Every structure is written in structure tokens, then in C-alpha cells.
Amino acid sequence: MVRWCSQRGATKVVPWAVMMVMVWCVQPGLTIRVDDKEGFGLCNVPQVGKLQTVAVKECSKWPCLAQVGRSGTYEVTFTQETENVIYSIESSIYVWVKLPFVHGGRKPVRVVMPGEKGKDLCGHISPPCPLRPGVPTTISKSITIPLQARLAQGTVVVEFTVMDEQDRVLICFRAPVIVV
Numbered sequence: 001m002v003r004w005c006s007q008r009g010a011t012k013v014v015p016w017a018v019m020m021v022m023v024w025c026v027q028p029g030l031t032i033r034v035d036d037k038e039g040f041g042l043c044n045v046p047q048v049g050k051l052q053t054v055a056v057k058e059c060s061k062w063p064c065l066a067q068v069g070r071s072g073t074y075e076v077t078f079t080q081e082t083e084n085v086i087y088s089i090e091s092s093i094y095v096w097v098k099l100p101f102v103h104g105g106r107k108p109v110r111v112v113m114p115g116e117k118g119k120d121l122c123g124h125i126s127p128p129c130p131l132r133p134g135v136p137t138t139i140s141k142s143i144t145i146p147l148q149a150r151l152a153q154g155t156v157v158v159e160f161t162v163m164d165e166q167d168r169v170l171i172c173f174r175a176p177v178i179v180v
Contacts, residue, residue, distance in 0.1 A: 030060045031075075034175060037062040043159060043172035051171045052077040052136060066145045066177045076139040076160070078171045086131040086164045089121045093143065094159040096174070110159070114146045121162065131164075149179045 034040055035054040039062075042051065056064050057073040066072065080086055093116035096108040103109070122129035124141045131137050139162070149156075156179065161172040 031055050031057045032059050032062065032064075034059075034062060034064070035173070037175075039063065039157075039176045041174050043161070043169075043174060045169050045172055047171055048082050048164075048168045049078045049080045049162070049170035051173060052079065054173065054175070063176045063178050066149075066179045068145050068147055068149050068179060071142045071144040073140065073142045076141075076162075076171070077136055078139075078162070079134055079136050080131045080164075080170055082133055082164075082168075084133070086129075086170075088129055088165045089125070089131065089162055089170060090118050091121050091139075091141070092117045092119070092161045092163070094161075095149075096157040096159060098156070108157070113143070113158075114148065116143065145179060 033053055033055045035051065040054070053076070055075045057075070059065075059072070064072070093113045094110050095113055096110055098105045098108050099111075121139055121141070124139050125131075126138050126140070127135065157174050157176050159172065159174045162170045164170055
């Protein structure tokens with residue numbers, strides 16, 4: 001149902017709805033830039049790339065709404081700032097989530113998104129691998145919100161990390177999304 005996502009007040013936000021991965025009510029054609037929004041931030045780790053922009057397709061407001069079982073697409077543009085060509089990159093996506101059965105639901109736990117650890121990104125970037133120093137690279141990737149997201153409660157934050165073949169972090173950022 002596209003309509004409930006786009007009309008304010010057309011649905012209730014149930015108490016268990018939580019913040020999570022960066023994405024998606026299906027609203028074709030809508031894209032917003034999110035790296036300049038409240039709650040978005042870089043990870044506190046050394047990075048050998050410079051993040052330029054993060055945009056989410058099918059999103060009309062921040063934080064984006066993510067429907068369990070649905071997919072959404074985001075685009076991340078960055079520049080690698082090493083002196084050498086990078087031949088391969090991979091992503092790992094984690095979710096910081098409060099789970100009712102861990103620490104009594106009080107402390108966030110870092111959980112890998114199913115199927116999203118160490119995923120090759122060369123098929124999802126433009127220009128294609130290899131990455132040249134100083135040349136902007138755009139990742140375009142779709143992610144499906146897993147059914148396990150229904151177990152989450154409270155605030156959830158997605159951590160998206162891109163690493164090269166030498167296990168250096170190119171970019172890493174965190175952002176909230178509302179899972180409904």
C-alpha cells in the first residue's frame with residue numbers, strides 16, 4: 001500500500017515501530033539526501049575515503065520509513081583518498097538495536113543484517129572497479145528489511161561500512177530509519 005506512507009496521519013505508528021535501516025516506503029521517483037539530516041553521522045573509526053553524499057530513493061521525509069519485507073535503494077557517493085588504486089571493495093551493514101531479550105532491552109546490540117556482511121560491491125558501483133584515487137564513486141544498492149526487524153524495540157541505527165581488499169575502512173556512517 002503506497003498510500004499509507006505518503007499521507008500524513010493515514011496510518012498509526014504502532015508502539016513497536018522503531019528506527020532502523022535507511023529506507024523506504026515505496027514512492028517511485030522520490031529521493032532525498034540524508035547525510036545532512038539530524039541523526040546521520042560518520043563512524044568513529046579511521047577512514048581512507050571521504051563521504052560526499054548519501055541519498056535514499058523512494059523516501060519522502062526523514063527519517064525514512066522502512067516496511068518489513070520490502071526493499072529500498074540508497075546511493076552513496078564517496079572518494080577514496082589513498083595513493084593507490086583499489087581493486088575490490090565490500091560492504092558490511094550492521095544494526096544497533098535494543099532487543100527485549102538482551103540486557104532487558106536497555107542497551108543497544110550490534111547485529112549484522114542478514115546476508116549483508118562482507119558483500120562484494122564492485123557490481124554496485126559507478127565507475128566500476130578498480131577505484132582510482134580522487135575519483136568520485138557511487139554505490140547504488142537495494143536492501144530488503146528482514147522480518148527479524150519486528151523483534152526490535154526502541155531506537156535502531158544502521159551502520160554501513162565499506163572496506164577495501166586491505167581491510168581498510170573507506171567510509172563508515174550511521175543513520176536511523178523508522179521500521180513499520
